[in-house]
Amino acid sequence: MTITAYTAKTIHTMNPSQPVGQCVAVRDGRILGVGPIEEIQRFGEVVVDDRYADKVLVPGFVEGHSHALEGSVWSHLYLGYFDRRDPEGKLWEGLKTPDAVQQRLAAHVDQGGADSPLIAWGLDPVYFDAVSINRQLLDTVSDTRPIVVIHASLHVMFINSATIDRAGLADMDLEGIVRDDQGRPSGILEEFAAMHPVFDALDFNIFEGVSDTRALNRYAQAARREGVTTITDLLNPMSDAAIAALREVTAAEDFPVRLVPALNALAWDPQMGSERVQQAIDYNHERLQFGLVKLVTDGAIQNFTARLQWPGYLIGQDNGVWNAPPQTFHDMVQHYHQAGLHLHVHTNGDEAVSVILDALDGALAMWPRPDHRHTLQHVQLIRQDQLRRVARLGACLNIFANHIYYWGDIHLSKTLGFDRCQRLEPAASADRMGIVFGIHCDAPVTSISPLFTAWCATTRETASGVTLGETEKISRARALEAITLGAAYTLRMDDRIGSLEPGKLADITVLDEDPLNSTTPLKDIGVFDTLLSGRSTGGG
Structure with missing residues (x-):
């Protein structure tokens, strides 16, 4: 089979054994290797493609928390x-x-x-x-x-x-x-x-709009334009119509992304929900990956519906709204954990985080399960002691870094006050404790743009230019990992995507500038192209 070698100004692989290179070889839609062209030629005849010779290649971006509603x-x-x-x-x-x-x-x-x-x-x-x-x-x-x-x-x-x-x-x-x-x-x-x-x-x-094939195609195009090659619809109804639409769009050879839907657990009886996910897994293929279950506990801090521990909100109402009684979440976590499925749980406020950590603690005590990778989503106000529990339980985090830019000023003046705003989206603390994490956009809540999300996590600037939580900033390298390999890990897909290593799918994002060494803000670096399984899906 033909070996195609893409040359570039720089390649960042996210593979610590081979972190950089100038040439990546692709065969049969997979990464054959990164290295000098003469080493690649040992595998056979090589076709050199230099269309990206003045660009920078990185692993295809993985958006671990968004919604197909972006397309509807x-x-x-x-x-x-x-x-x-x-x-x-x-x-x-x-x-x-x-x-x-x-x-x-x-x-x-x-x-x-x-x-x-x-x-x-x-x-x-x-x-x-x-x-x-x-x-x-x-x-x-x-x-x-x-x-x-x-x-x-x-x-x-x-x-x-x-x-x-x-x-x-x-x-x-x-x-x-x-x-x-x-x-x-x-x-x-x-x-x-x-x-x-x-x-x-x-x-x-409005949440049923994701059952439309046009909406799913628009969602994919919005993601592709921003360098995303794997995108997660983290609240899918998984009705017959929704599954049929997902299967139809992802069956097309030119569908530009891999799509990962998660069951909206609160819309299903737990036994029926777990059966539905298990049935859907039989439809998995390279561009469609079922297996996730999503729970939504509380609301959002900015509209005063997230559940907060003492002292509650700075102004306004005392506390937010549960989407179900806490006991329901406890029972659902236990059910889906015992069923062997992969939970992703919306937890905005620290009270919601506490409820879910208690549920995970109980589930793991009753049914020990190594490498479960249950993931807490958003965790906007998670505390240091809660982070230590996350690390002890072997759970993952997916952090809503965009939130600092869009609502940081509001939290400072209206919802949380100075002290708690310093710990919003504490990515650096998670990193210090060895917790695997991704960062995300939650589209359509904010726009799909992993580079903007990475910029938010590295600068922690609000829309007015205020910095919240200087010590919670992460490096550009850590942010790039969070939108590639880290996010892939939270989806249990890091064996296939997230880094440019031999055997993995050749999903590549082509950038105009080097995200690790350029002085250009990450949010302003252009996406030139994306490749899915080594094939261009169109310019950014």
């Missing part, structure tokens, strides 16, 4: 605070005031049927001082057409009176339905249990 939410109206690009690359201007939000909604309220809901997403009112996005504000746009606005975090929903009436929320007694002083629904719904009556009433569920 853009079918709805964007109302976010920050500028964003959609999967096709179109720039959407961020909205800096409540008036701008109203105006964008009003400009679209007459589009579509009068009885159909107007759906928008990306809104985060925490940036708007002293202004609440609620029923009254949305009613100024329309009090007859249902309006549904999904919070940037995906953990809160804002609705108008027409939606409240359609869903019959006034008569429901559900945690998460926020009420005004008169006891009426305010138009703010916190966490998923409170949202589901709206989805049912409108025959619409």
Whole structure:
């Protein structure tokens, strides 16, 4: 078989035995070796490809926590605070005031049927001082057409009176339905249990959009453009339709990424959920990898729905909202651990971290299981003693580094205060304790861009330029490992991807500059191309 040798200015392999090189050889879609061309030629005839001779090659980026919603939410109206690009690359201007939000909604309220809901997403009112996005504000746009606005975090929903009436929320007694002083629904719904009556009433569920093949292809293209070769949809319904869509898109030879879906465990009875994952594993192939189970415990700190230990929030409400009783999480961790499956658990607040560590402790005491790699996701406020427990339990972390940039200023002034902000996303502490970790974007909460995520972890700068937690910065080399081999390890795929070593799949990201030695900020380094199994998937 033909051996193709790609030459480059520099190659960073993430292989400590052979960390750098200028030539990587590929055969049958796998890495044959990194080394001098004369050594590669010992394997046989070599075709030298020098199209990347002035570029830098690194292992294909691994996004260990995002959502295929990135490919579907853009079918709805964007109302976010920050500028964003959609999967096709179109720039959407961020909205800096409540008036701008109203105006964008009003400009679209007459589009579509009068009885159909107007759906928008990306809104985060925490940036708007002293202004609440609620029923009254949305009613100024329309009090007859249902309006549904999904919070940037995906953990809160804002609705108008027409939606409240359609869903019959006034008569429901559900945690998460926020009420005004008169006891009426305010138009703010916190966490998923409170949202589901709206989805049912409108025959619409934003989380089901990932069952569409077009959405999955848009998701893949958004990832490919940023140098990602393996992407994780960390909350998939895994319905028959969702699995069929995943199988269809990944069967295409030109699908540009490897896709790793995780079962949304709270949507399934545990026994049925574990059976569904085991059945889906039979469909695994090189571009599709089932096997993960996702639990969502609490909400998000920036919208006051994460569960915090004492002293709680700096201002506002005392504590956040559980997506299920803590005992439910305990039981689910035990079930899926005993079933031999791989758990990834959303834990934003330190109280949520504590609940899951207790559950893991119990599960491992009853059913010891070496190399389980259960992974705590986000861990925005994890404490030092909790990190030591993570290390002792052999668990992994996937750290939401982007959070510092987008919400660090808010946490400093509104939610956490100075001291706790120094330990947000404590990657350096995790590294000191020998915990394997990745870093992630949580798209569509923030944009897919591993280099931006790496920049966040190395600089720890907020949007206003404040540095939070100087001692929790990690090096560029450590950040590059976290978006390649570290993330691959948390997915139990480090035997196939994450580094450029003989036998591994030839997934390669081609960069314009050297991420370890350039003075250019990581977030500004261009992605020139990606290769999946040694084949170019198109420029960045």
